[in-house]
Amino acid sequence: MAAAETETAAALQAEVSALRMRVQELERENQNLAKAASSCTCRFKDDSVRSVAVASSCLYGSNPEARHNGKFHQSSPLEKDLSAPFYHSIISTENEIQRNRNVEGNGLPDDSSKRTKRRGRQDGTLSHCSKRLVALKVMYFGQRFYGFSSEGNTEPTVESEIFKALERAKLMVGSRKESCYSRCGRTDKGVSASGQVVISLYLRSNIKDVGGDMQNERSEIDYVKVLNRILPQDIRVLGWCPVPADFHARFTCLSREYKYLFWKGDLDILEMQRAASKFVGEHDFRNFCKMDAANVSNYRRRITEFTISACGKRSNNDELCYMTIKGTAFLWHQVRCMVAVLFLIGQGLESPSVVDSLLDITKTPRKPQYKMAAELPLILRSCLFDQTDFMCSSDASRSLTEHLNDQYHHYMLQAEIFHEALNCLPFPESNSLETLQKKRNHIPLLSRQTEPSYEERIAKVKTKLTDNLSIAS
Structure with a gap:
């Protein structure tokens, strides 16, 4: 008899231990539910409340007084001992849900929304706001920039300054x-742009339904005004335009126009214009x-206009001119390469027919080595797009307008200071012997050393790629 009671007691004790472990697991699950309920929407929180109510009914029974007093309907001391921890977990879950309801009722954001907004403020992005695809028309003066693109580690670039302003x-x-x-497009180091549609991207918008009527833009953010207050003095946004979702600033562009400034000096403008006309058409x-064989295989491009004109400005008996391409x-x-060859022709060092020879890749498959024209006088004047207002x-x-006028007057004053300095010096006489010596030392383009052809470059790229794959394997 005693042995049977001992076995029964041992079995009950084992069952109690198992039940205690189960209660601990339920406590952990309810703690997780309480945390999850704090960040759920109202609908899910209501579902959680109903789940808690069902669990409470199971524990309290149907006696309202017992539920109010927090007492279980079981009378066994063992059952009370097992149920008490689970009861406290249920109560804490109910209290957590009620606190979240109070927060929502007061219209205050929860911690998760605060964290989201805080992250947005830190990285300069607002992903929860309305947005629209916008094209920006930008002007910049490239003297101090390492080109437009922010690729690589060179700073500053025009692109990096624009994104700093957008984030700020x-x-x-x-x-x-x-x-x-x-x-x-990308302009080189030192090159300026007076009207490039530099970028298109999604920006924050005040208009909630950007798919609706786009004619009324009075309530929209003044992108030009906002950005120009932040951008450095040598970058300015000229305008903005909403664009369709399939708009791409590079591939949607119909044409581009460049302008190159130069002083006439002793250049033969008529010969230069004869040679420039040979560039018109597809060649x-x-x-x-500068050949990039790894990324470019098609070198045919279409030039629609190439003219040389006078600006109407003179200085020290010299005349300022410009090329329009x-x-x-x-x-x-x-x-810059085309302009460099035209300068050689204008100096009488090359004949206009050299353009025909260089455009004939069967006759001249390799580019002769020659120095490009300077980057400072080059301006990307405009980029043409269809249906962009x-x-x-x-x-x-x-x-x-006020900003550009101030900058213009500032640099005109600097130019006048240099002009005054020149007036303090004796004006040198022209040296015809120096010009003659320059012509004697000139090596014709078609007689110079050449760069590798495209076929030779691409073969080298393929060989290098094969070697890298062999090393990797």
């Missing part, structure tokens, strides 16, 4: 990739660019 103005709605960012310009697209350094508010336009 809290106009970004995500990362650069998430914003569907695209740029029309293979591999001998008039229009085309659908351009290769790397193409404009750029907007600029009257306030932003007035501020922009």
Whole structure:
């Protein structure tokens, strides 16, 4: 008899231990539920409350007084001992849900929304705001920039300064990739732009339904005014325009126009214009660019206009002129290479027929080595797009005009200071012997050493790629 009671007691004790472990597991689960309920929406919180109510009914029974007093309907001391921890967990869950309800009822944000907004403030993006795809028309003076693109570790660039301003103005709605960012083109170090549609990307918008009527833009953010207050003095936004979702700043561009300034000096403008006319049309310009065989295989481009005109400004008996070059697209350094060859022709060092020879890749498959024209006088004047009507508010336009006038007068004063310094020096006489010596030392383009052809470059790229794959394997 005693042995049977001992076995029964041992069995009960084992069952009690198992039940205690189960209660501890339920406590942990309810703690997790309480945490989850604090960040759920109202609908899910209501479901949690109903779940808690069901659990409470199981523990308290149907006696309202027992539920109010927090007493279980079981009378066994063992059952009370097992149920007490679970009861406290249920009560804490109910209290947590009630606190969250009170917070929502007061209209205060919960911790998760605070953290989201705090992260948005830190990285300059507001992903929860309304957004729209916008194209920005930008002007910049490239003297102090390492080109437009922010690729590599060179700073500053025009692109990096623009993104700093966008983030500071809290106009970004995500990362650069998430914003569907695209740029029309990349200018070299020192090159300026007076009207490039530099970028298109999604920006924060005041208009909730950007798919609705786009004509009424009075309530929209004044992107021009906001950005120009933050951007450095040598970068300015000229206008903005809402664009469709399939807009791409590079591939939607119909044509680009460049302008190159130069002093006439002793250049033969008529001979230069004869040679420039040979560029018009579709040609293979591999001998008039910096070849990038790894990324570019097609070197045919179309030039629609190439003219040389006088600016109407003179200084010290010299006349300022400019070249206008229009085309659908351009290769790397193409404009500066074409201008360099025209300068050789204008100096009488080359014949206009050299352009024909360099455009004939069967006759001249390798580019002769020659120095490009300087980058400072080159301006990307405009980029043409279809159905883009750029907007600029009257306030932003007035501020922009005042800023450019101030900058113009500032640099005119500097130019006058240099002009005054020149007047203090005796004007040198022209040296015809120096010009003659320069012609004697000139090596004709078609007789110079050449760079590797495209076929040789691409073969080298493939060999290098094969070697890298062999090493990796």
